[in-house]
Amino acid sequence: MPIATVNPATGETLETFQPLDPYELERHLARAEAAFREYRTTTFEFRSQLLRRAAEVLDTDRDRLARTVTVEMGKPLAQAAAETAKCARALRWYADHGAALIADERPAEDDVADSGATAAYVRYRPLGAVLAVMPWNFPLWQVVRFAAPALMAGNVGLLKHASNVPRTALALEEVFRRAGAPEGCFQTLLIGSGTVAAVIRDRRVAAVTLTGSEPAGRSVAAVAGDELKKTVLELGGSDPFVVLPSADLDAAVRTAVKARTQNNGQSCIAAKRFIVHTDVYPRFTAEFAKAMGALRIGDPLEPDTDIGPLATRQGLDDLSALVFDALARGAVAECGGERLDEAMGQGWYYPPTVLTGITSAMRIHQEEAFGPVASVYRVDSLEEAVTLANDTPFGLSSNVWTTDPGEQERCVRDIEAGGVFFNGMTASHPALPFGGVKRSGYGRELAGHGIREFCNATTVWLGPT
Structure with missing residues (x-):
C-alpha cells in the first residue's frame, strides 16, 4: 500500500x-538512541510537564486535527473532535498519575529481613525506544494511549502509522515537538510494512507495541520473539x-446502535x-433494526x-463479501445488506445492517465484521x-445487559474476554487496563x-555493610 492520503468519501x-x-531511517534511529x-x-x-503541554497543543488544534483525521479515514467530524479531546485527557491523566504508578515498590520489612538485606526495593526503569505499529481507525487515540505511558516512564517513541493516515502521523510528531519534547523523543517513521521487521531487529529498538489485525500481530510477534524483544x-x-430479560431494553437498544456504529463500525471493541x-x-431486534436503518449516511x-x-x-x-456470504x-437482512458506493459516488460507503438467522456455516459467525454490520442471535438461557x-x-471485550447480580457474577467468571461491561458499552479509559485474550492479543x-x-x-x- 502506498503512503498516501486518500479521501474515503470521494476516493x-x-x-x-x-x-x-x-x-x-538510520538518522531517525540514531536520534532515538x-x-x-x-x-x-x-x-x-519534567515528563509530566511535557505531557501537559502536549495536551494543550491538542486542545488548541482540536478542530484542525479532527478535520485531518476525518479527511484521511472517514470518521464523522464530531467523533474525530471527541477523539482529540480524549487524547488530551489521557495525557493529563498520565501526567497526574504516572509517577505514582511506577514509584519504587518496597516489600514488607519482615520479607526484606528474611532475604538477608538491610533494604530492598523494586525500581521501574525505561527500556529504550519503543516501536509502535498503529492502525488507522483511531489514528490519534491509538497512538496517544501508547505514547503517554511510554514517555512518562522515560522511554522514547517511534511511530509506524498506517499508510493511509500519513498526515495524522506527522501531525502527532508535530504535537510533541511543539510541546517541547527533546529531539528524537517522539518520531514518525514514514515506512512501508515491508520495513517493519528490519526496524524491530535493529539493536536500538527495545520493544514493540502493535494494534491491528491478527496477521499483522503474528508477523510482528514472530520477529520480536526471534529477537527476544x-x-x-x-x-x-x-x-x-x-441482552437478558432484566435489561432496560430502551437503553440497551440505544447503546447497541452506538456500540455497533461508532467510528462507522470500524472498531476492535465495537459490539458485533x-x-x-x-x-x-x-422487541429488541425490531427496535434495533429500525434505529440502525434510520441512521443518516453521508459526508463525514x-x-x-x-x-x-x-x-x-x-x-x-471485505465487509460486503462477509454479508453476501451470510445472505x-x-x-436475513433486517435492514441494509447492500453496498452503497455506486449510489454515493466514488466513496466507500456501506449501510448500517442487521443480520438475523446466523449459523455456524457462515463466515461472519467466526470472522470480524469491520463496518456497521450487526449479527443478532436468539438464545434460550x-x-x-x-x-x-x-x-x-477472539476475546477482546464484552457487553452484558442484566440487573441480576448472580448473572453478572456468572458472566465475570465465564466470559472469555479482557473486559466485561455491564449495562453499558465497552470503552477505553486511562485508569482501566485494556487488552484481550485468545487471538485478540x-x-x-x-x-x-x-x-x-x-x-x-x-x-x-542492599546487604549489610
Whole structure:
C-alpha cells in the first residue's frame, strides 16, 4: 500500500509521501538512541510537564486535527473532535498519575529481613525506544494511549502509522515537538510494512507495541520473539453484546446502535454479535433494526452525518463479501445488506445492517465484521448466551445487559474476554487496563498495567555493610 492520503468519501488521492530511504531511517534511529540516553535521566516532573503541554497543543488544534483525521479515514467530524479531546485527557491523566504508578515498590520489612538485606526495593526503569505499529481507525487515540505511558516512564517513541493516515502521523510528531519534547523523543517513521521487521531487529529498538489485525500481530510477534524483544499486541475482536430479560431494553437498544456504529463500525471493541434472550428477542431486534436503518449516511464533514464511508476500498470489499456470504447461506437482512458506493459516488460507503438467522456455516459467525454490520442471535438461557459469547477465536471485550447480580457474577467468571461491561458499552479509559485474550492479543495498555509493560522491574538489594 502506498503512503498516501486518500479521501474515503470521494476516493480522491490528496497527497502521496515518499517512504524514508535507508539513510533517513538510520538518522531517525540514531536520534532515538541519543534521545533515550538523555531522556531516561529526566525527572517525573519534567515528563509530566511535557505531557501537559502536549495536551494543550491538542486542545488548541482540536478542530484542525479532527478535520485531518476525518479527511484521511472517514470518521464523522464530531467523533474525530471527541477523539482529540480524549487524547488530551489521557495525557493529563498520565501526567497526574504516572509517577505514582511506577514509584519504587518496597516489600514488607519482615520479607526484606528474611532475604538477608538491610533494604530492598523494586525500581521501574525505561527500556529504550519503543516501536509502535498503529492502525488507522483511531489514528490519534491509538497512538496517544501508547505514547503517554511510554514517555512518562522515560522511554522514547517511534511511530509506524498506517499508510493511509500519513498526515495524522506527522501531525502527532508535530504535537510533541511543539510541546517541547527533546529531539528524537517522539518520531514518525514514514515506512512501508515491508520495513517493519528490519526496524524491530535493529539493536536500538527495545520493544514493540502493535494494534491491528491478527496477521499483522503474528508477523510482528514472530520477529520480536526471534529477537527476544518485549511485545504488546491488541488485535481483532468480535465482541458479544448479551441482552437478558432484566435489561432496560430502551437503553440497551440505544447503546447497541452506538456500540455497533461508532467510528462507522470500524472498531476492535465495537459490539458485533448481539446475543438476545428469547423473552426479549422480538422487541429488541425490531427496535434495533429500525434505529440502525434510520441512521443518516453521508459526508463525514457534515454535522448531521451519523455514518461516513469505510476507510479503505479493501475494507468495503471485505465487509460486503462477509454479508453476501451470510445472505447466500440463509441469513436475513433486517435492514441494509447492500453496498452503497455506486449510489454515493466514488466513496466507500456501506449501510448500517442487521443480520438475523446466523449459523455456524457462515463466515461472519467466526470472522470480524469491520463496518456497521450487526449479527443478532436468539438464545434460550444464560448458559447458552455464555457459550455463544465464547464461540469465537477472539476475546477482546464484552457487553452484558442484566440487573441480576448472580448473572453478572456468572458472566465475570465465564466470559472469555479482557473486559466485561455491564449495562453499558465497552470503552477505553486511562485508569482501566485494556487488552484481550485468545487471538485478540496479549499484554495490556493504559492504567498502571500499561505503563509497566515497557519498564524493567529492577530488584535492588542492599546487604549489610
